[in-house]
Structures are given as C-alpha cells and as structure tokens.
Amino acid sequence: MNKHLKVTLLGATAIAAGSGSGLVQAEQSVSLHQMQYKEDDQRIKVADTALALKLDFGVDYSLDLSIGYDSVSGASPSWAIAEPEDATVEDWQDRKIKLLKTQKETDQTLLGYINNIDRYFTQRYPLTDTRKSFNAALTIRDKYRNELALGVSYSREMDYQSNGLSAAYLLFLDQSKNRSINFGFAYLDDKTQIVYNSIEQTSFLEDQLITEFGDNVIPRKKEKIQSLALELGFTQVISPSMTFDVTLFGTKDSGYLSNHYLRIIRHFDGNDNNIAETDEFFLAADSRPDDRTSYGTKLSLATQPWSWLTGQFSYRFYSDDWGVNSHTFANSLSFEVIDGLFITPEFIWYQQTNADFYRSQNSDLYYFANSGYGSNDVRLGNFNAQTYGLAISYQLTKQWQVDLAANRYEQSNQFAATWLVAGINYKF
Amino acid sequence: MNKVLMLVSSLMSLSILSQASVFAASIELELTQAKPAKKIVKRFSTKGRSGEAAGSITTTETASTEPSTVPSTTISTSTSTITSTTAKAPPSKPAIATKVNAGTVVKPLLTKSTLNTPSVSPLAPFAPLTALNTTTPSISTISPLGAFAPLNADTDTVSPIGRWLNKGFGWINSTLGVKEVKPWQKATLAEPVMAGGVAPTLAKFATKVFISKEATLGGNGVAGGGCGCK
Numbered sequence: 237m238n239k240h241l242k243v244t245l246l247g248a249t250a251i252a253a254g255s256g257s258g259l260v261q262a263e264q265s266v267s268l269h270q271m272q273y274k275e276d277d278q279r280i281k282v283a284d285t286a287l288a289l290k291l292d293f294g295v296d297y298s299l300d301l302s303i304g305y306d307s308v309s310g311a312s313p314s315w316a317i318a319e320p321e322d323a324t325v326e327d328w329q330d331r332k333i334k335l336l337k338t339q340k341e342t343d344q345t346l347l348g349y350i351n352n353i354d355r356y357f358t359q360r361y362p363l364t365d366t367r368k369s370f371n372a373a374l375t376i377r378d379k380y381r382n383e384l385a386l387g388v389s390y391s392r393e394m395d396y397q398s399n400g401l402s403a404a405y406l407l408f409l410d411q412s413k414n415r416s417i418n419f420g421f422a423y424l425d426d427k428t429q430i431v432y433n434s435i436e437q438t439s440f441l442e443d444q445l446i447t448e449f450g451d452n453v454i455p456r457k458k459e460k461i462q463s464l465a466l467e468l469g470f471t472q473v474i475s476p477s478m479t480f481d482v483t484l485f486g487t488k489d490s491g492y493l494s495n496h497y498l499r500i501i502r503h504f505d506g507n508d509n510n511i512a513e514t515d516e517f518f519l520a521a522d523s524r525p526d527d528r529t530s531y532g533t534k535l536s537l538a539t540q541p542w543s544w545l546t547g548q549f550s551y552r553f554y555s556d557d558w559g560v561n562s563h564t565f566a567n568s569l570s571f572e573v574i575d576g577l578f579i580t581p582e583f584i585w586y587q588q589t590n591a592d593f594y595r596s597q598n599s600d601l602y603y604f605a606n607s608g609y610g611s612n613d614v615r616l617g618n619f620n621a622q623t624y625g626l627a628i629s630y631q632l633t634k635q636w637q638v639d640l641a642a643n644r645y646e647q648s649n650q651f652a653a654t655w656l657v658a659g660i661n662y663k664f
Numbered sequence: 665m666n667k668v669l670m671l672v673s674s675l676m677s678l679s680i681l682s683q684a685s686v687f688a689a690s691i692e693l694e695l696t697q698a699k700p701a702k703k704i705v706k707r708f709s710t711k712g713r714s715g716e717a718a719g720s721i722t723t724t725e726t727a728s729t730e731p732s733t734v735p736s737t738t739i740s741t742s743t744s745t746i747t748s749t750t751a752k753a754p755p756s757k758p759a760i761a762t763k764v765n766a767g768t769v770v771k772p773l774l775t776k777s778t779l780n781t782p783s784v785s786p787l788a789p790f791a792p793l794t795a796l797n798t799t800t801p802s803i804s805t806i807s808p809l810g811a812f813a814p815l816n817a818d819t820d821t822v823s824p825i826g827r828w829l830n831k832g833f834g835w836i837n838s839t840l841g842v843k844e845v846k847p848w849q850k851a852t853l854a855e856p857v858m859a860g861g862v863a864p865t866l867a868k869f870a871t872k873v874f875i876s877k878e879a880t881l882g883g884n885g886v887a888g889g890g891c892g893c894k
Contacts, residue, residue: 286869412846415833473845532883554883591879615879
C-alpha cells in the first residue's frame with residue numbers, strides 16, 4: 237500500500253514543517269479548501285476537503301489543527317483472467333491443481349492460473365474508498381525564539397489505518413536570526429488489510445493455500461508498515477528580500493510495501509526447457525521488498541526583486557535502494573497585480589528512473605520469473621512529468637481571502653490528470 | 665582796462681571752477697550715501713517712582729555694508745543727553761542712533777545690555793574642518809534602540825548551542841559576501857508570499873498528488889528554514 241504510506245507520511249511531516257519553519261503568519265486563521273481531482277481516461281476521481289485552524293496563545297505557543305475528508309472513486313487497471321465461456325468443471329479442477337502445485341515452488345503469492353497466456357488481460361477494477369484524517373501540532377518558542385514543534389496525526393481508510401508522531405526543532409544561530417538549523421523526524425505506525433477481492437477463485441485458492449501449505453506460502457492478511465523520516469535543514473537569509481534553504485532528508489520504510497490492488501504475470505518453466513510456453517504463466521501478487529531506504533536533498537531559493545514579483549525556485553534530488561532516482565525542478569512566480577491580488581503561475585518538471593524490479597505492462601517482456609520481486613506499477617517506472625499550475629489568491633478584506641487554483645499534470649507514459657482547488661480563509 | 669578784463673576773466677574762471685567743485689562734491693555725496701538714513705520717531709510717556717518722563721525717541725538707521733562695532737543710542741531730554749555704547753554688535757545689524765527728546769526724568773533704556781548679544785564673534789578665525797566619517801557604524805557600536813540595547817546581544821538572543829554551531833558557518837558571510845540583515849529589514853521576508861506562499865494549502869494538495877503518482881517523496885516536511893520573522 238505504497239499510496240497510503242506516502243499520504244500519511246505527508247500528513248505527519250507537513251504539519252510539523254508548517255509550524256516549525258518560523259515563517260508562519262502571526263494571525264490566527266481558519267481555512268476551508270476543497271480539491272476536485274480527475275484523471276484522464278475516466279480512471280480515478282477524488283474529492284478532498286481540508287479544514288484547518290491556527291491558534292496563537294501569546295507569542296510562545298501556537299496550535300495548528302486540521303481535519304480532512306477525501307473520497308476516491310473510479311477504476312484502477314490490473315491483470316485479470318478472461319474466463320472461457322465453455323469451461324467445464326474438469327477444466328476448473330485442473331487449473332486449481334496446477335496452481336496449488338506451482339505455489340509450492342515459490343515464495344511469491346500466486347492468485348490464479350489459466351492454461352492460455354492470451355487469456356490474461358488488463359481489467360479496470362472498481363475502486364471506492366474514503367479517508368478521514370486529523371493532524372495537530374503544537375509549537376513552543378523559548379526565550380531565544382527557537383521553536384519546538386510536536387505533532388500527531390491519524391488517518392483511517394477502509395483498509396488502512398495510520399498513526400503518526402512528529403517533532404521538529406528550529407534553532408537560530410545568530411542574533412539577527414539570519415541563519416538557522418532545523419531538524420526533525422516523523423514516525424508512522426500503520427496497518428493495512430489486504431483483500432484480493434476482485435477474483436472469486438483467488439479468494440478460494442488463497443484459503444486453500446493457507447490450509448494445505450501452511451508456511452510455504454505468504455498469505456498476507458493484515459500487515460504493518462513502519463516509517464521513519466528524518467530531515468535536517470539549513471536556512472540562510474541572503475538579503476532583505478532573499479532566502480536560501482538546503483535540506484537533507486532520509487526515510488526508512490519497513491513492512492508491507494507492495495500494492496495489493498495490483499497483479500503481475502509470472503512464468504514457471506515447468507518442463508525446464510527454457511522456453512516460455514503459453515500454459516506456463518500465472519497470475520501473481522505485486523511483490524516489492526519489505527524495506528526501503530531513501531535519501532535526498534532539496535535546495536530552495538525565495539526572492540522578491542520587486543514588491544510586486546516574488547519567485548520561488550527549488551531543486552530536489554532523491555535516491556533509494558530500490559533503484560529509483562529522481563530530479564525535481566519547481567518554479568513559481570507570484571505577481572501582485574493589485575493590492576491583495578496574487579496571480580501565481582507555476583511549472584514543475586520531474587524525472588525519475590525505474591525501480592530495479594519494475595517492468596512496463598506494455599513492453600514485450602512484461603512478465604516475471606517464478607521468484608523475486610516484480611511490479612508493473614507505472615509509478616515505479618521510468619518517466620518524466622510536467623505540472624502546469626495557475627493560482628489566484630485575493631484578499632477581499634483584512635480578514636477574508638479566497639484561493640483558486642487549476643493544475644494540469646502530464647506524464648510521459650500517457651498518464652494525465654487535472655485538479656481544481658477552491659478555498660476560503662478567515663484571519664482573526 | 666586789460667587789468668580790469670583780466671580780473672573779470674579770473675573771477676569768471678574761479679566761479680566756473682567753484683561750481684564744478686560743488687558738482688563734484690555732490691556726486692561724491694550721492695556715492696557715499698547711496699541709501700539715505702531712516703529716521704524713526706517714537707513718542708513715549710511713562711510714570712515711575714522717580715517721576716514722569718515724556719519725550720520722543722528718534723532712531724536713525726544707517727544702512728551700511730561695514731559692520732558697526734559701536735552702535736550708539738542718544739537719549740535727549742530737556743536736561744541732559746546720555747549716550748550708551750554697547751561693546752559689541754553683530755555686523756549685519758544697521759547702525760542705530762536713537763535720540764530721546766523732551767521729558768523730565770532720565771531713565772536709560774539700554775545700558776550695557778547683553779540681550780541678543782552673540783556669544784561667539786562671527787569674525788573669529790575659522791576652525792579647521794574635521795574629516796567626515798562616511799563609514800557605516802557596526803552593529804556592535806550603534807543600535808536603533810540606543811541605550812536600551814546591549815552592545816553585544818549574542819548571549820541574550822542566541823542559545824549557547826546556537827552560538828557554538830554558528831562558529832562553523834562564519835565562512836558564509838565572508839566567502840559569499842552575505843551582509844547581515846537586521847531584524848527591522850525583514851518586512852519583505854515576513855510577507856506570506858515569501859514565507860510559504862499566499863495559500864500554502866494549495867501546495868499541500870499538489871504534494872499529495874505527486875506522492876500518490878510518483879515513487880519519491882521527501883524534502884517538503886519536517887526540515888525547513890526560519891528567517892526570524894516572528
């Protein structure tokens with residue numbers, strides 16, 4: 237459940253960053269935003285609503301609270317078996333026996349079998365889910381104005397639950413507070429419920445696997461995922477209108493990091509003739525290592541050459557032991573066209589290399605061996621992406637502000653999505 | 665007859681010369697008195713313990729380009745005349761001559777007054793100019809709060825561990841030419857558009873999309889910077 241892990245990790249860390257940056261606004265505020273996300277080709281739709289409250293208690297304490305509710309609907313593509321209309325009971329029994337025998341030869345989870353490779357096809361599996369989340373962070377400032385931010389997070393979905401803790405400490409190094417160091421961590425303790433609910437025979441076979449073969453297979457039902465994120469940041473004020481940040485980060489994930497919504501095709505050379513024959517392919521579960529270690533750095537520059545123009549530029553490098561490396565360039569310019577009206581175009585360029593165990597579903601060699609990790613998840617593939625965004629924020633009064641944003645996201649692998657955000661803020 | 669004619673001629677020549685000299689003297693007078701004296705007459709009447717006095721004060725101002733070091737005031741009454749002289753007078757003031765006429769009691773109006781007397785003569789020799797100090801004072805000696813701010817506030821505003829760590833970053837200012845930004849220069853840095861965006865929630869939504877559609881994350885969370893704006 238890589239998707240869940242990432243989202244909850246964001247929730248745990250981002251709120252700590254917001255309170256620990258030292259750049260948050262002095263006003264108390266409440267905000268309500270909603271995002272409408274839609275993928276091309278009628279795939280996934282998401283409606284995400286976030287309510288945030290920021291309170292100051294004197295000058296030494298701040299409290300950030302946020303709750304979120306998002307609903308997901310649509311369909312996610314993955315491998316399936318096209319059942320022959322003229323199949324007999326004997327055919328069904330033969331397939332079952334073949335699957336159970338083959339399962340004894342591998343530590344990977346097999347989910348189905350049919351004796352003709354042409355019967356495997358990509359099917360869209362309906363997907364509906366809701367997610368409720370809560371985040372809180374308390375920021376404490378000492379007499380030197382250093383900041384300690386303590387955060388908790390919680391989220392729950394139908395098949396996933398996440399609990400998180402985070403802490404960040406902002407330490408100023410000079411009396412003018414032009415230089416600071418920020419270090420922090422976030423820890424997540426998550427649980428997931430694995431359900432292979434889209435293929436009837438798969439559920440049946442899985443029960444048989446557990447009963448008949450015991451420890452020889454990996455019948456994963458409920459799994460845990462732990463994640464520890466560490467970051468060390470350094471900020472230098474360059475001039476009265478320019479700051480520079482450099483951040484080092486690392487993450488250690490362990491547990492069930494595969495995606496139980498996704499399947500792959502595995503080849504078992506039953507007669508050892510080194511030829512991939514049409515009846516030697518099996519449906520199997522997406523399989524990834526149970527550990528992942530990543531690290532990276534991010535450089536950020538914010539500058540305001542004129543009072544009506546502000547630029548934000550950043551570069552991030554990422555690398556992990558799955559073989560994924562990425563580069564991200566993010567650029568935005570905020571134009572204050574009239575007092576209180578900001579128009580911000582944004583462009584983000586992203587490029588990543590594929591994981592070592594990834595194979596494209598559309599390539600000639602899309603299947604995997606009878607053992608080892610394997611995934612057709614395009615998110616682990618080799619691609620680049622561009623994001624085009626336009627945001628408008630207008631301060632109606634001293635208290636009220638409205639936000640509107642439109643974004644277009646396009647990957648080189650034909651995936652594309654659009655999202656719109658509307659929100660309102662009240663400062664008091 | 666010739667003697668008579670010579671006498672008459674001499675007399676005429678003498679008359680012409682005399683008229684010429686008078687004309688010349690008139691011209692000289694106008695040149696030296698380009699601005700006629702201004703006469704101001706103020707009448708007064710006063711009653712005091714010593715009697716009554718009445719009369720007039722006539723003040724004559726003579727415009728002169730030359731500083732008058734001895735302005736005079738003449739008070740004339742029916743019985744006496746007193747002249748007072750101040751020791752020094754500003755050069756730009758016109759010479760004043762005051763005459764008080766009539767009256768019975770004498771009471772000097774100005775006697776060695778020091779009122780409006782400059783303490784330093786403008787004609788005193790100029791003191792040599794000192795060189796202007798055009799260098800910017802360092803923070804250790806000048807503070808906008810003056811006496812309220814300590815000269816070295818490091819120990820009060822920075823934690824000990826912060827000061828210790830800062831020793832490792834001293835090369836930044838010298839190598840990169842970064843100048844210290846004072847707290848009162850951080851108005852721009854404190855603006856929301858600089859400090860994290862006018863609408864930071866928008867970025868959070870975008871980040872959620874990225875981490876659900878890409879294989880990487882990090883750098884947006886715990887760590888970050890502070891500009892000391894709060």
